[in-house]
Amino acid sequence: MSDIILETRGLTKRYGGVHALEDANFTLRAGEHIAVVGDNGAGKSTFVRQITGVEQRTAGKVWFDGNEVDFAGPIEAREHGIETVFQNLALADDLDVPSNLFLGRELIRFNLGPFSILDRKAMRERTQDALTRTAVKIPNLSNTIRHMSGGQRQCVAIARAASFASKLIIMDEPTAALGVQETAQVENIIRGLKDRGIPLILISHNLRQVFDLVDRIVVFRRGRIVASLRRDETDGNDVVAYITGVKGAEAGSYA
Amino acid sequence: MAELSGTAAPAARPRRRQWPAEINVLIGLVVIALIFEVLGWLQPMWRSDIAAQSFLWNSQRLSIIIGQVAITGIIAVGVTQVIITGGIDLSSGSVVGATAMIAMSFAQVAMVNGNPNPKAIFGPELMDLPAIVPALVAVACGAIAGMINGALIAYTQIPPFIATLGMMVTARGVANWYSHGNPISFPTQAYTVFGSGLHPVLIFVALAVLFHLALRFTLYGTRTYAIGSNPEAARISSIKVERHLMLVYSIAGALAGVAALVLTSKNLTAQAGMGVMYELDAIAMAVIGGVSLSGGRGSILGTVLGALIFGVITSGFTFLGIDAYYQQIIKGAIIVVAVIADVARQKRRARQA
Secondary structure, eight states, X not given: OXXXXXXXXXXXXXXXXXXXXXXXXXXXXXXXXXXXXXXXXXXXXXXXXXXXXXXXXXXXXXXXXXXXXXXXXXXXXXXXXXXXEOTTOOOOTTSBXXXXXXXXXXXXXXXXXXXXXXOHHHHHHHHHHHHHHTTOOOSOTTSBGGGSOHHHHHHHHHHHHHXXXXXXXXXXXXXXXXXXXHHHHHHHHHHHHHHTTOOEEEEOSOHHHHHHHOSEEEEXXXXXXXXXXXGGGOOHHHHHHHHHTSSSTTOOOOO | OHHHHHHHOOOOOOOOOOOOHHHHHHHHHHHHHHHHHHHHHHGGGTOTTSOOOOSSSOHHHHHHHHHHHHHHHHHHHHHHHHHHTTOOOOOHHHHHHHHXXXXXXXXXOSEETTXXXXXXXXXXXXXXXXXXXXXXXXXXXXXXHHHHHHHHHHXXXXXXXXXXXXXXXXXXXXXXXXTTTOOEEOBOTXXXXXXXXXXXXXXXXXXXXXXXXXXXXXXXXXHHHHHHHOHHHHHHTTOOHHHHXXXXXXXXXXXXXXXXXXXXXXXXXXXXXXXXXXXXXXXXHHHHTTOOTTSSOOOHHHHHHHHHHHHXXXXXXXXXXXXXXXXXXXXXXXXXXXXXXXXXXXXXXXXXO
């Protein structure tokens, strides 16, 4: 039990009559990187939304970092150390890089309630550190991110998650909209997280990427977890067989 | 990890610091002022009754230029902050009207030339009060109107346009109801200090500097821009969006209250029709100053420059003897041109990136 970061038992979500997620049993250990794969509508994003409190589950239990949790919303999840990189990025286009990195947890030099004076210098320095640590290159930190490339924006979002997440990072298709080079940069950042021992749940459609990056692959199909495969003991064909239902169709829940 | 970083980083484009939008507004201001300057020297060519003279080299004219935009400028400081959050405030002109009436009723003298004040609203116990009382009443009235705007927008999710349109009509109604349409006059000597001489300009400049700094250097500023930029991101980042919107609209209302204070102090009277169309002038100043109506972009400095463009144009037209009717027509056109220029600039930037 000691090194288990996240565990779900019987996690279920129904939207009216639609069984989006059925009885999901899932375990994530310290330092582990897990990929969540599956067809569109297989329940991957639904699963993440239940963990991070974006939606309230219909049934089941979640343990995080040794305690049973029931997050009222993503903010509470964040306060417990779960950082999510959302598909729509959740960045403020008209702010510069440090302001985005510290959005909602700005460093203060002088506490005057809502009119507290910001410590811009410290935020800038710590942003520089965070970007160096995650190997992100941004030419000018004081530019607003509105006109940055998709890759740079994604990197800012990931750097933000990486610099605050103490316990778990969740990424929902972080490279879906990126070019080859930018994808490679994001993958480098993910390897860096692995080196630093920060656990990760990666939702991805890209099996090449999944096999490159993670320790374990959890396959969703029709709202159920149909397989949990160690990367070293499986291959692309095997995973595809589970995704498409050639294998594991009659199986119960795993993991 | 160090060796990985070199392999895949996309070629970092060398990039200059972004050119601040205020520079463009400043250039616009200088160009417009210079046009009037040149026309001033050429004037005798088509007007025989007037000698060639400088437009700018005239301290009296310069103080008029600033003086006539000071009061709407105070409103524009608040409206700018509202627009940066992605909202709009149509109620400020009416709030000026209502606040003018209410504040003035606390500023009256008991005796006028030995007779009881003919415009008295309250009994003698509420007359001859120190000027701080009506001043606080003005700020509080404005802030309350703004807070109602903010609460409606934040908690009922109705569009800011509708919420403040409602307040625009209601506040004008309050202004008319308060003394049944009668003007309220005869303020105390102390009350007239807010609007005398260059005081309106000083108040405008002080408030503009204060809120410019607040937007640049405080938590309040970052959150205002963040909400205007991407309210969803702000919410996910645990910013209390509703509370912040209430604060911003309350500040805008309070600034409209200050404008009412200065205006009544300057005119020595309050009338229910005061401040009509001020909201549109204030919005126009912000827009000319580069504040984007879609939220997230702009600054108080830009709005102040926009206000100065407004003042220069008004003075310049009078200087050239152009009819007031043309002034309005051309002002309207300038607002549209300013927005077209801003949109074009944004598109060009987006292509470069």
